[in-house]
Amino acid sequence: MKRILLTLTVLLEIMGVGTGLLSVPVTSAQAADHASLSVIAPVISCEALGNVDLAPVVGAAVHGQKAAVLQTPKGTFCKVTGQIAPAISFEVDLPMEHWTQRFLFGGCGGLCGMTRVGVSNAGACAPALNGEFVMAGDDMGHTGPMMGLSQGEFGKDPQKRIDFAYRANHVTALAAKALTAAFYGQAPKYSYFVGCSDGGREALMEAQRFPDDFNGISAGAPAALFTVQNSFYHAWNVRGNQRADGTNILLQSRVGILHDAVIRHCDTFSGVKDGILEEPRTCHFDPAWVQCPAGHGDTSHCLTAEETQAALRLYKGATDEAGNSYVIGGPLPGSELQWALPATAHGESMSYGIAASAIAYVIPAQGDEKAADLSRFLFDDESFARMSALASLYNAANTNLRPFRKHGGRLILWHGLADQSISPLNTIAYYQGVQGEMGVEQTDSFLKFYLLPGVGHCGNGEGFPQVDFLSPLMAWTETGTAPGSIRTERTTQGKDAMGPPSGGHIKPPAGGQIHVAMPSQPYARPNATAIASRPVYSYPYIAQYAGTGDVNDAQNYRPVKSLVSLPMIFKSHAMSLIGPDNQKNYEVRNGKLEVMH
Numbered sequence: 001m002k003r004i005l006l007t008l009t010v011l012l013e014i015m016g017v018g019t020g021l022l023s024v025p026v027t028s029a030q031a032a033d034h035a036s037l038s039v040i041a042p043v044i045s046c047e048a049l050g051n052v053d054l055a056p057v058v059g060a061a062v063h064g065q066k067a068a069v070l071q072t073p074k075g076t077f078c079k080v081t082g083q084i085a086p087a088i089s090f091e092v093d094l095p096m097e098h099w100t101q102r103f104l105f106g107g108c109g110g111l112c113g114m115t116r117v118g119v120s121n122a123g124a125c126a127p128a129l130n131g132e133f134v135m136a137g138d139d140m141g142h143t144g145p146m147m148g149l150s151q152g153e154f155g156k157d158p159q160k161r162i163d164f165a166y167r168a169n170h171v172t173a174l175a176a177k178a179l180t181a182a183f184y185g186q187a188p189k190y191s192y193f194v195g196c197s198d199g200g201r202e203a204l205m206e207a208q209r210f211p212d213d214f215n216g217i218s219a220g221a222p223a224a225l226f227t228v229q230n231s232f233y234h235a236w237n238v239r240g241n242q243r244a245d246g247t248n249i250l251l252q253s254r255v256g257i258l259h260d261a262v263i264r265h266c267d268t269f270s271g272v273k274d275g276i277l278e279e280p281r282t283c284h285f286d287p288a289w290v291q292c293p294a295g296h297g298d299t300s301h302c303l304t305a306e307e308t309q310a311a312l313r314l315y316k317g318a319t320d321e322a323g324n325s326y327v328i329g330g331p332l333p334g335s336e337l338q339w340a341l342p343a344t345a346h347g348e349s350m351s352y353g354i355a356a357s358a359i360a361y362v363i364p365a366q367g368d369e370k371a372a373d374l375s376r377f378l379f380d381d382e383s384f385a386r387m388s389a390l391a392s393l394y395n396a397a398n399t400n401l402r403p404f405r406k407h408g409g410r411l412i413l414w415h416g417l418a419d420q421s422i423s424p425l426n427t428i429a430y431y432q433g434v435q436g437e438m439g440v441e442q443t444d445s446f447l448k449f450y451l452l453p454g455v456g457h458c459g460n461g462e463g464f465p466q467v468d469f470l471s472p473l474m475a476w477t478e479t480g481t482a483p484g485s486i487r488t489e490r491t492t493q494g495k496d497a498m499g500p501p502s503g504g505h506i507k508p509p510a511g512g513q514i515h516v517a518m519p520s521q522p523y524a525r526p527n528a529t530a531i532a533s534r535p536v537y538s539y540p541y542i543a544q545y546a547g548t549g550d551v552n553d554a555q556n557y558r559p560v561k562s563l564v565s566l567p568m569i570f571k572s573h574a575m576s577l578i579g580p581d582n583q584k585n586y587e588v589r590n591g592k593l594e595v596m597h
Helices: 008-015 148-156 158-184 198-209 227-239 250-266 306-316 351-361 381-387 400-406 426-439 440-444 470-479 494-498 572-579
Strands: 064-070 073-085 089-097 100-107 133-138 190-196 216-220 410-416 447-453 459-461 486-491 530-536 541-545 557-561 585-591 592-595
Touching: 008 148, 073 158, 089 158, 100 158, 133 158, 133 216, 148 158, 148 351, 158 190, 158 198, 158 530, 158 585, 158 592, 190 198, 190 470, 227 306, 227 351, 227 494, 227 572, 410 426, 410 470, 426 440, 440 447, 447 459, 447 530, 530 541, 530 557
Parallel strands: 100 133, 100 190, 190 216, 216 410, 410 447
Antiparallel strands: 064 073, 073 089, 089 133, 486 530, 541 557, 585 592
């Protein structure tokens, strides 16, 4: 078959690149949840789509490109796969029956290493549920497990570091838009990126480095300070909980004691005694809440002095011997059941695999396999400098989002307050950084920030983890209706998984809870049946029961401003990594990473 050639100039014109796309005008509060867009039919066959020349668009050779018809419960799609040189495997699924002019990119968690399409936090979004989006995903430039010691071995290849850091998603987005333009004869009218964890970092990276790629972005629990997060933070979760002989102190079976004590002593601030802390930053842990009295033999309902001190270290986060902090903060009170703790004195947690792999292969400029032995890692200024050498490559902490705003972009930033894997204090610090750089009013015009009480890393927890962020993002992007409160829900699945709000805790999974990738499919999974709901309000407001009506119904809550003094002041080495225009572009020269000039 004759190969279909689309020149770079034509594709750029179709895709709107460089044309200064206009922002969506503001409409009334009664506007629809999203724009009413007509269905566009394909203008070429699926087979022909496999022959579209993507190289001029992505700026690199594309190998193994092929297209095949994909039958799904939500209709027929044209599935295009291939590999952008050197090794970025991608997949783009294009509806053959009901495309409504939208493109959706799903971020990849962990260190990725797998190619899949899918979207989370969209279970009430009709277009996503119906399979109306062109959807795309990639493996971030390497193949391997999301978790485990070998996950970071791609870091031995400097080009794969660049691809993982920021290039893979950008070139895949360009490829997906080019395929869309070829298949339907027009570019997407609206493009979205949704991701959590490293996917949240990827979401922010797109807004910061490639502000024209997407109109709307949802960034959940972002690993924005990647170089600190995957070294100091997770290494401390291991080492701060170990004795001199390397055995673990505080174990999974003991965190229920800690959690129950926190809930007993801290105000929920919601007006409801439900075991969920709306504002955990006001809760200041006192060791006397849990520590067994001296000489007390029965420790079944209290913690030993050694366990209590380990808990204090985990709350505080990584410091040197003088108490100087290297992280923005540790997990907040109320998150204890989510902590990534080992099950036994000699067991390993999720944090061990993350830190060991990243420190050995990914984060430092020069890898060292011996560094996978975390007993060698030092919490000092020299280590911080070494771990921060490539912050301008990996981190997504650039507070200058003016280009994204100028493009008309809309960004929803969110984080679970019971997240143990990435402290929500990181995201608060970044949000404050954007406000400081761009001003409160300008920030509010394109960025909304939400904190979810009792919710763990990208979900789970005792709070209300079921939430649809895509629908309010689409409404804001397409109709100009800025999100106010967002409904969050607790489901029967969550209730069964977590047990009652206090007491009788079901043992967490070994090593802590992680965000597991969903099966690959070009449409959203529907929400589970909700048994309770609660609103979340844009920061710094929290939800408080209005005093009448069902406490499990979101409509019976009102916003009240947090009592926390703002802006929060963070005294940490990590704060030096948050600021404007702190990213650089890299290339490989003579087999080494070099900054482009």
